[in-house]
């Protein structure tokens with residue numbers, strides 16, 4: 001295959017992927033796995049609001065659009 005054709009495919013693929021990442025800007029919070037709560041390891045019924053996502057359960061992913 002023509003190397004320049006492969007380059008074009010790679011660039012187009014990257015643009016499509018970046019646009020999808022920009023549009024679908026949120027991802028499930030990795031710290032609380034989307035629950036918004038971080039449970040204590042000592043007391044099973046005690047939890048705190050997730051400090052990463054402030055209890056929303058979602059965070060902006062890489063390349064996500066700003067608010």
Ligand SMILES: [Zn+2]
Pocket residue numbers: 029030031032033034036037050051052053054055056057058
């Ligand atoms: Zn969280």
